[in-house]
Amino acid sequence: MSDDAWPSCLSTAATWEQVLEALLPPLRLVDYVPAAYAATTREAPGPPGSVPGWWGTCQHTLLTTLCVTWAEALQRHNLYEQVLRGYFVPDGPASLAKARVWTHTLATCTALLTMRAEYHRATLDALTLILTHLDATRLLCYTLQACDAESHAARRDLQWMEAAAQMSALPTRVANVYGPRPASHALLDTYVAWPASLAPCIAQRMSLATAERLAVLLTRLARAGHITPAFWRAAAPHIHDKAAWARVWDACEDRVHETMLHSLLALWQARIEGTSFARLVAQDERAPGLEGRAFLTREAMSYAYSAYRMLATIASEAEAPRWSWVRLSGTSTVVYAPLLCMAIAAWAMDAEPKDSLEALLRIWSDPRRLARASVAQAEESTTLLLMAVRCLRDAPEALRAHATSPCLLRGVAAHMEHNDPTIRRLGMLMAEVWSAASNAERPLHFPADVWDGRGDGRETCRVLRAWFDQAGPLWPSMDVVAWPEAPVAPSAPPERTVVPRASAPVSISLPRRVPARRPLVVDLSKETMADITPMESDDDSSEEEREDANDTSVLLDTALRKKPRVPVYIYELVPLLRERAYAANKLALKHAEPLIRRKTGWGMEVAEHAVDVAIALAALQDNYDLRAFEERRTRALTALCVAAPGIVVDCLCEQVFSPHYALAQRLAMLRAIAEAAQEMAGLTPFDPGVASRQLIEAATARACQQGEAQLVQHGADKARWQAVRLDATPAQKAAPSWSVKPTVPFTAAARAFIFPLLRRCEAAQQHASRTYAGSDATTAPHILAAVLHTLCVLCQAGRHAPFFATRIMPDVLEMAERQSRHTDASVASAAFALVLVLLDAAKEAQRLIVQAQAPCLVRVQSVAESYVAARPGGALERSAAAVVLRISEMQAQVRQALLGL
Template structure:
């Protein structure tokens, strides 16, 4: 085969791999084969996966820079959301991670470095997920900035190309992109974590990430100091420091918390050690060159300000009178990092004088800075630099604006800086003599002496006296030993001027002088400290014998039967591979279509005869809820499969007595309604009114609708019915097996929908009416407007850019709220289908009304929708839906009147002919019973559920518009509801019992009727006059 044809075939193979990774993948071996071939072509395939490289790529067909980004994109957007769990369970996740963070075995290779560089770009340009954060955390740990610098500038076998102009430009652009990516990680991670409500890994937290980046940056500078000098490398490091300045790692003051990163606070110990360990000057020289090539003066000032504030000073302690070795050590540090200061350094001199003279520092800083300016060496004091420095200090100290407006601390700092600078000049220095005679200094002293504050006057008097004494002139103001404002400071400063810190002797103890802050100490405790277990305390009695006679054991007769295996032992035996030879394991579904196939496996060619049918159903139920929620907002896969999944889950039967079958099926249906309400809710509503389901299946459908609605409305959901009350006996029977024990123990628990409706009714009735503000419409409206007032700060949407990736131009996915879909997809379809169902059922009953016995159709028969058990649950579900939709825009005009009419109709009108074969008398009407007789003979559960629905509607109307819409636009409906509740309550009070009532049900019915009466009275008393006027019109 010709080389061109071979290369073309290789490119086609690579394109095919990328396309197949972006499409649904049928099984795990196919995925491993697709991932293994490109890694094998790069030489990065782990040895244990070489068996999956079935279709090897030709040499030279795979281009790393061209083909790795689309593969990384496909893994993040297509493969990881679907296959990550499966890869982790099969210990194959390393194969996907190799495309982002090659493991330590290949870390030193050029290909690994290039992949890491591309991984940063791909991860930060795609939506960040939990998988992305995990990979970013690994990259941060295994491929820090010094390793990325090596990948850009120190490739093996290309050192000669490093100095060509074209290669340098290419590397410089690549490095700038790399730096831009690594410094933007904390912000993008924080935004993604807030938007997606996911936890941030510890390594990616703002403070920890940037502090670690600073440490690795200093290590990079240290490693580069031993290499030959190169201007491109210095420019690259200066660019990195400039970006770090913009993200705030060079703060002007020492941080006070762990979340505030600081470059020098993290690296000063290492910098001191490197300055001391490296005897040559290469490390210090590299620092000098970097500072000289910083991109702007503001960047230089930010770095130097942070360096000065990070010096290990003694805070509140006094520096002392004698020469201080700690001050000289810090001055030596400045000398090593910044270098000798002189006017010849131009911009650096201007930056340092601006920082030191225009900010308020302490006396420690003044002594350190003067010692550094003098050269930090006793035998080599730089008199020229000291003289120039003195002139700059005098100009600021004598400024009239400074004398008039500065605070006392700034006056004392600049005076200390001036006098410490003078102490380093010999008396015969011409620069010192010129200062004493300069008009600027003399006028400054005069302005100081004329100041109103005595402490400020002392600054000028002390400076004048010291300068006169150093130049051989007689000037003594005296009275320095008296008490007064500023006198103690002046006396101490006069004594300290007798010594110079540059004359101190340094030893090893004076060099390591880092003083950790409280934030650093807390961070050390978090990262290095490990919680220790408390020692076990054993209390012994005085007699040494703490046993109880009632606990003395006795010898039992030995049984000839062997011990039965425990459930854990049975599970281990079942998993034993030698006992399950040839047994096919059911694969975990990774697509919703596969989940549907597992749920519908009974309808396959083998059906129930399939020996793995039970395993398929169990695997599907175990993965259903997690898989459905994972596919939310992930393309159109959920919308395409939601209807099939609803059908499969509703019709599923527990033929194999699987563990937690009902709870898992219910959770899956809840997830379908919560994740795709526009498709799942109408489908469930349609299936509910088909006469082929049992009561249990209808309960599952109603529970899914109600719980899914509350999930969409962000309302709390009560715990499942399997929770055991505290007063329930732990062992109802010692003779039952464990699974039967659990079954009967939880059989009497109240269902979750009933718990919700009971809670809603209780809250509606118990609402306090004592607040006078709520009784005044003006105050109530003003309060409501104040509470609902929108924020005055409006977020400005960023301008749209023509980004490379399509998802960057797409708007963010907005979660569906229940108020958006309540009327269209839940409540109104449910009510409309119910009315149609009632019409059809009553028509069937009328057609067979003349028959008797089994030939007569009864719509409220056992298992049907109009049966009191199902109908009451249906009403409770509608109550939950109406309450959750209270803030919907259609609530007042559509939802409230329709729901109230539904409750009133079901509670008063006959929904089915009575189940009485002897009802053939002439006085029986064709329509059945009268409304009064129907209300009397209604089941107590249906009546209480109808009243609860009416109560929630009335309470919501009272909350939204104080009942105005119902009272004025639906007056007859409101009054009819009140008459119904009043008649029913009067009959209950007179002793008439409803069918199926008694006990708690009777109390609940009486309570609901009273609540409806109260709500109707509140609304009618509020709008009675307007209701009468509208009725007259």
């Protein structure tokens, strides 16, 4: 039978008998024919135990065609769930046929989850049932089995690469489709834990034969952001095969190595932080002689050994020196616990210990790093170096070679010259320990009062010395820490009866009013009878009425005064908005937003008429004092921007700088663009001025906090910092509010929002005052300030868009730099706000920005410094000061990173 024979039978089945004849025979291939129909079902279309190539096409046809028509009939005959599970997720004893069915299911689900709006509700209900029973562990095992059965090597590799990409992207696709649906929380919770469900199976199936394939899957998971501490938490009890993990490490790239190690270190950091021996001196060990009672126990050392063993298993092939993973430059905010530092140092010293010790000594003795390091960071680097020295305690000649080296002497001197007494004692401790470990003839000893007593790091140094002087092996306890029971996975949603729904949108218009029926019998009083008695004047009037009945002008006037009909299609909004009538304008504004949102995602109706509707809404004037006029118009324009962003946003940006509109109309268009961007990004829509003010306050607060944190690190500047401290107002956290799922995420449409507004504003400024008087009104200060505030909102919402830091940000930053020189204070303040929001949004790419946009940043910084120096104390000067502080901080951090500090 040809590849499209069975799918065509499924799509053309017109009767119940034809449906059964097309559905049931293929189920014999996976032993899933219902018992009630086993006797009447004909033979399978192929040899038993094999799955033809048209199975995936059958799955797609079943979901998109047959379920739309026959889902209700299948439920009445108790075949709905059994047929779906047989075609997609058959259970029972494992076999090659079922393995191939599961791989087809993965490809079909990926294809259907890509374009959700094109499918019927019955298709999505069936897809929900399949995703509920799609077990991650069985899927991975079946996919490996199906790939092993493929004899052609190139085809086998291609099949596995496609399956790995689909498995890693499945949680994101499910979240994109089912996120706006309120009844899908259980399914979303299941797929949030999807990578953690894959982790135990990956660790259990890890072997030399499967290492290269699982390396491809791990690479995909790392790129998708699924290699997290929760992933390693689920895989940790099953990580044993060191040779297989070494092959995985060789097959992965450096970015994957970094993701794996940082998430693994974060897991152990979180686990050690929850114990009583997370620090060298616990809170309840402040009394003399009690310090280190928890830290020096065998249980604590078992935690350090377990972390070391896991690092040595997964990253045994990491290149030496390995200290770059710890990030000792002083810029990292993460300070590892002492037990984790011991594990990291032992793992790093496994590869070329002498070179690793020399590299760590250079880092520890760097005066520039120590000058900006906190006490916790100094303890971290000292603990690492002590563990490295302890690893070489049996080779004193290697330590003796560095005992009098300039590197060690410079480091000890830098520590002893520090202002903090704790850091000074750490340097003296290292000097004594190194002298004793290298078997010097006259070991170095500082006076006893340096170590005895309380405070200023004495307890910490005594605990470190006691740990270093412990006799016996490197690891007193080699017992692996047991992992607690994994949290119970969210239960599957309860089974429910799925009823197919209509594919057309349901109207939310009110029912038509019908007047009450007039009574047939009415009692007439004498006064009423007298009123209706015919008079002479009545005869005359009746003749006039009979003559007026033939007058066509009266009939035409009656037709024009007829009440307008509620719009049902998008094109019906345009004449209502353009008509100069109270009833028509009121009806159009009332129904514009609900109608547009109902039509969003259904065909091309909105896109075909979006420009006409947008121009009609923008040109509408409140001539009749309609209730909530501006709010309704803005919401309708926002709905249009969400439904067709590529068309409507460019049109509105063009109209903003057209001289035919009033100020209120231009501000409404800018407000609609900003609210649409916030809605598509999952944020609560605010007015652009309010939203940008919140972003500015949050960015200013973060810049001040980071600057204050750097000042606090130096004791001499503490009093000065307290004298000039600025109160930072925390930004309000916006919660996503959805009415209709946007057709595309804002990260994909950010360029369609930002670049049209940017280019139209630049063109308007270049051509202002060239055609006729008054043309420069389109670039008035209040319009420019509103445009800059709108760009603040757009850039904040689109900061995760592709190429934001390389394509979008340079152009916006250049415009903000030009506007910062504007003579009007509101425009300059908005320009500085835009610069501050841009730098705060692109925090992850600050090195690229500082290097590529250095001239522009210098110009902005000079203008901001001139404002601060000339007129200190205002809102404009506050924004300018925050810009100067942020740019200086970025330049300093990039300079330190380039120097390798």
